[in-house]
Amino acid sequence: MNCTRYLFALVLLVFSLATLSRLSWTQTTESPDSASTVAVGAQYHTTHVYVSPSDVDAFVASFLGTFGGKSTKQVIARVTPTPSKTTSQLLQTPAAAVRTHRGFTERSTLIM
Amino acid sequence: MRITKSFGVIAIAIFLSTGIARLFPIRSTALEFAYAATVTPNVTVGPQYDTTHVYVAPEDFDRLVASLVTTFGGTTSKQGVFTVTPTPSSTMSQLVLTPVGTLSVFGFKTPVPYPFGVERTGYLVTDLDAAIQAARTAGADVLVTSFNDPIGRDAIIQWPGGVNTQLYWHTTAPSYKALQTIPENRVYVSADRVAAFVDSFLAFSHGNVTADDAHAPGVEIGRPSDTYRRIRIQSNFGKLTVLVTDGHLPYPYGHEMMGYEVSDLAATLAKAKAAGVQVLVPPYTADQRTSALVQFPGGYIAEIHSITGKPN
DSSP states (O other): OHHHHHHHHHHHHHHHHHHHTTOGGGSOOOOOOGGGOOOOOGGGOEEEEEOOGGGHHHHHHHHHHHHOOEEOOOEEEOOSSSSOOEEEEEEEOSSSOEEEEEEEOOGGGGOO | OHHHHHHHHHHHHHHHHHHHHHHSOOOOOHHHHHHHOOOOOOOBOOGGGEEEEEEOOGGGHHHHHHHHHHHHOOEEOOOEEEOOSSSSOOEEEEEEEETTEEEEEEEESSOOOTTTTSOOEEEEBSOHHHHHHHHHHTTOEEEEEEEEETTEEEEEEEETTTEEEEEEEESSOOOOOOOSSOOEEEEEEOTTTHHHHHHHHHHHHTOEEEEEEEEEEGGGGTOTTOEEEEEEEEETTEEEEEEEOOSOOOTTTTTOOEEEEOSOHHHHHHHHHHTTOEEEEEEEEETTEEEEEEEOTTSOEEEEEEEOSOOO
C-alpha cells in the first residue's frame, strides 16, 4: 500500500516536472496561436533586388515604367552587420506590392 | 496484483528516462558526432576527384584557367563546349588539375539554368544511385534528381544547413594523379544547423571529426577580437572545415569555397599576383597556419595557406 502511494507520488512528480518544462508528450497538438503571428501585411514584403551601381537608375525606371507606382529617394546606407556601402531605395507599385532595391558599390570598398 | 505493480514500475521507468533525456539534452560535441553516423554505403573515390565548381563569364574563362595553373602548377583537360545541365544550356568546360586541388571551370554561353552555380563542389562517387540514396538516408535533400551529361550522370544534393553539392559519376572511370596536399572545403553554417549538418555529412562521407574548437581565433573570419566555432572533418572526399558563425561576416569571408594548402605561401602569392590575382586579405598567422584570401580573374575567391607549425 505504502509502495503504491510512493509510486503514485513519483508518477505525479515526473508529470509535473515534464509539464513544467513543456515536454512534447505532455502537450496536446495545437495549431499556432493566431495572436502570436508576426506577419504584418503583404505590402510590407519586399523583394530584395541586387544590381550593379551602374544599372540602378535604368532598373528603377524600367520597373516603374512597367508596373507604375513610385520610388523613395535614393540614399546611400550600410545595411549589413559588417562594413559595406550600398545605394538603397524602395519601389512601391500597385501590382508587385513593394520592391526594395540595392546597388552595392564596388566590392573593394567593402573592406575596411 | 504483482503484475500490476511491475507494470507500474516499468511505466515509471519509461517516463523517467524519457523525461530526464528531454530535460537534459546532450550538448553537441565531437564525441556525439562520432557516434551519430547512420550506416550507408561508402561511395567515396578520392579527394583528387572532388572538384571545386567555378562559374565565370566566358570572356574571363581563359584568364582564370591560366592564372590557376600559374599560381598552383598542374595541367588542364582540353577545353570544350557541352551541355552539363538536365535542361538545354551550353557552357565552356575545362578541368584544372593542380597538385593542391582539382577545379572544374564553367563559362556559360547561355543563361545558367537554376539551381546550377550554387553548388560548391562536385564529388565523384562509385555508384550514383547508391550515393543519392545514401545522401537521402543521411538527411540530405535531392535538389536536382539524376540526369545524364555527355560523359556520365549527375545529381545535386543539399545538406542540412543549406550547403549544395553535386554528385557525379563517369561512364569511363577517370584517373587523376593523387594530390600533393588536400584542400579544405570551407562551409559556413549557423549554430542552429551545425549538428544536423555534421551528422549528415559524416554519415554520408564515412569521415570523422579531427578537431572541434569552440573558441577558434576570430581573425580567421575577419573578426580579430572575437572567437567562433571551427570543426575540421576528414574523409575520403578530402578535408572539410565547418565555420560556425553568427553570419556577421566582413567581406570577403564566406565567399571563399576552398582553402588550398601550399608549401610556401609567399612564393605562391608572388606567382598569383603576376597572374593577375588580387590579394583580398593579406597573409596573417593563426592556428599554426599562415593564410591569405585572394580573388582570381573572373571573380573566383579562395583561401590559400601554409602550415607554420605542427598541424592539429
